Amino acid sequence: MTTLGEGMTPLLPMKQYGQKVDIPQLLMKDEGLLPTGSFKARGAAVGVSKAKELGVKELAMPTNGNAGAAWAQYAARAGIQSHIVMPIDAPEITRKEVVAAGGVLSLIDGLISDAGKVVASAVASYSYYDVSTLKEPYRIEGKKTMGLELCEQLNWELPDVILYPTGGGVGLIGIYKAIKELQELGWVNEKMMPRFVAVQAQGCAPIVDAWKAGERESTFYPNSATTAFGINVPKAIGDFLVLDALYKSNGCAIAISDSDLLAEQQLVTTLEGTFVCPEGAATFAAARQLREKGWIKEGETVVCLNTGMGIKYPETIQLDAQILEKTGRL
Numbered sequence: 001m002t003t004l005g006e007g008m009t010p011l012l013p014m015k016q017y018g019q020k021v022d023i024p025q026l027l028m029k030d031e032g033l034l035p036t037g038s039f040k041a042r043g044a045a046v047g048v049s050k051a052k053e054l055g056v057k058e059l060a061m062p063t064n065g066n067a068g069a070a071w072a073q074y075a076a077r078a079g080i081q082s083h084i085v086m087p088i089d090a091p092e093i094t095r096k097e098v099v100a101a102g103g104v105l106s107l108i109d110g111l112i113s114d115a116g117k118v119v120a121s122a123v124a125s126y127s128y129y130d131v132s133t134l135k136e137p138y139r140i141e142g143k144k145t146m147g148l149e150l151c152e153q154l155n156w157e158l159p160d161v162i163l164y165p166t167g168g169g170v171g172l173i174g175i176y177k178a179i180k181e182l183q184e185l186g187w188v189n190e191k192m193m194p195r196f197v198a199v200q201a202q203g204c205a206p207i208v209d210a211w212k213a214g215e216r217e218s219t220f221y222p223n224s225a226t227t228a229f230g231i232n233v234p235k236a237i238g239d240f241l242v243l244d245a246l247y248k249s250n251g252c253a254i255a256i257s258d259s260d261l262l263a264e265q266q267l268v269t270t271l272e273g274t275f276v277c278p279e280g281a282a283t284f285a286a287a288r289q290l291r292e293k294g295w296i297k298e299g300e301t302v303v304c305l306n307t308g309m310g311i312k313y314p315e316t317i318q319l320d321a322q323i324l325e326k327t328g329r330l
Contacts (some may be wrong), residue, residue, distance in 0.1 A: 002049045002078040004035035006042055007145060011153040014304075016271040021288040025301040027159070029150060032277065032309030036097065038230075039146065039171055039307045040070035046142035047131055048074040056080055060128035062115030064167065064230050065094030066308055071131060072103035083128060085115040091229060093312050111224065113234055133168040134238045143171045147178025150303065151188055159194050160300035163286055165279035165307055166198035166207055166253075167231035169242035176245040194303075196251035198242055199286040201226035201258065206235060207242055211253035216240055227258040227316060228278040230307065252295065256282045262316055264288070269310065278316050280306030 011029050018026030031039035048071065051059060060083040061071055068084035075082040082103040086095065087110060098105045108115050116132060123130040130136065151158065158179065164172040176196060183190040198207045204224035210217065221234040236242065246253060265281035268274060276284070283304040290296045310316070324330070 001045075002052055002074055003045055004041065004074065004077065006034050006045050008149055009033050011150065011303075012272075012274065014268070014272055014274075017268055017284070020267075020271065021291055022298075023287060023291050023296060023300070023302050025299065026287065027301070027303045028274065028276075028280075029146065029303060029305050030274065031146070031305065031307050032275075032280075036066070036070040036073050037309045037312055038066040038070065038277075039143070039305075040067040041074070042142040042145055043067070043139035043170065044070040044074040044142070047071070047136060047138040048078050048080065050138045051075075051080060051129055051131070052078040056129040058083065058126070058128045059131050060085070060119050060122050061131045062086070062112050062119045063090075063094075064112050064232060065090040066230055066312070068103070068105075069094040069097035069101075072098040072101040075103065076101040083119075083122065085118050087111055087115060089229075091312055111232065111234060113220075133170055133236070140170055140174050140177065143174030144178040145174075146171060146305070147175035148182070150175070151179065151182055156188050158188055158192050159303045161197060161287075161296055161302045162194045162305070163197040163199055163283040163303070164305045165228065165231050165282050166200055166236075166242060167204075167233035167279075168236045169198065169207065169238050171305065171307065172196060172198060172245060173238055173241045176249070193249045196245050196249045197283075197286060197290065198246055198251070198253040199231075199282045200253065200255050201228050201231055201261070201282065202255045203258065204232045204234060205253075205255035206233075207239060208253040208255045210239065210243055211246055216243055218243070228261055228282055229313075230277070230279045231282070252290075254286045254290065256285045256289075260285045265310065265316060274306070275310035276306040277308035277310050278313055279308065280304065
C-alpha cells in the first residue's frame, strides 16, 4: 500500500455559520487536512497502490491542479514516474507540487478537456498508464472512503443532505456508491438516502443545465471560467453517474456565482476559523440559498464537503493591512 497517512478527516459542526444561515445541524467534512491538501489524496492512494501492484512504471493524467499534485506525490512515493498536464492558469502551488515530486509537468493554453486530449495521445504513443478520471477503476474506490467515514462519524445514521462541489464529480459518485454498499450490508438504513446536491459555478455549470432539463448526460459547456478552478470542467466523463445519483436521491444541482462563493469563503473562515477552498465555499453558498428557498428544511442535518485547503488559493483573499512604523502601536 502506498500511503502518506490519508483518511479519517474531521466532521466539524459549523455552529456559528449554521446559526447565521438557519441550518443549526450543519456539518463540514474537511478534506483540506489530507496529505497534498485536498480530497484527491484518497483516489491517488488507492490508484497508485494498484498501479504499483500491476508493475506500472509511468502514468499520465490531465488535471485542474490538485489531482495532479496528489498523483505526482503518491507516484513519487511508489517509485513511479508521473506525467501531468494542466491548464496554464492552474493554481501555482499545484504546479510546484508536481515539480517538487519529480513529476513531468506540461502546461496547456486551454482547459482540462484540452489537457485530456494531449494525455490520450501520449498514452497511445508511449503506453503510459492512463489515470484520467474514470479511465481506471481504482480512483473512485479511494473517493468512496469519504462516504464510509461520514457514515461512521455519524454513528451509521445518514444525513438529510450532502452538498458536493462538482467538476468531474467522482467524489459525489464515490460517496453515493459507499452509501449504497453500506445499505446492501445492512449497516445503514436502506430506506433512506441523503439528497445529493451537485454544486457548480455559474461560469461552468453543465451538470446544472442537464439536471434542469431532465437529461441523463450533459453537453460541453463552452468558454467555461470560474475562480473555483477545481470545478472548471466543461464536460465530465462521469456526468451520467452524477445525474443518476441526483435523480435517485431526489437531489438537485445548483450554480453559484464567483462573487457569492468568494463572499461565503470569507464569511465561513471568519465565523469558524476554517479556511476553506473556493470549491468548498461554493457548497456553503449553495446551502444558504437552498435553505432560503425552503429546499433544505428546518431541522435537517446537512453536510458540506470542503475538498481542499484555502491556502492553495491565496489570490481569493484580498489583503488590506496597515503598515506600522517600528515604534508604532496598534
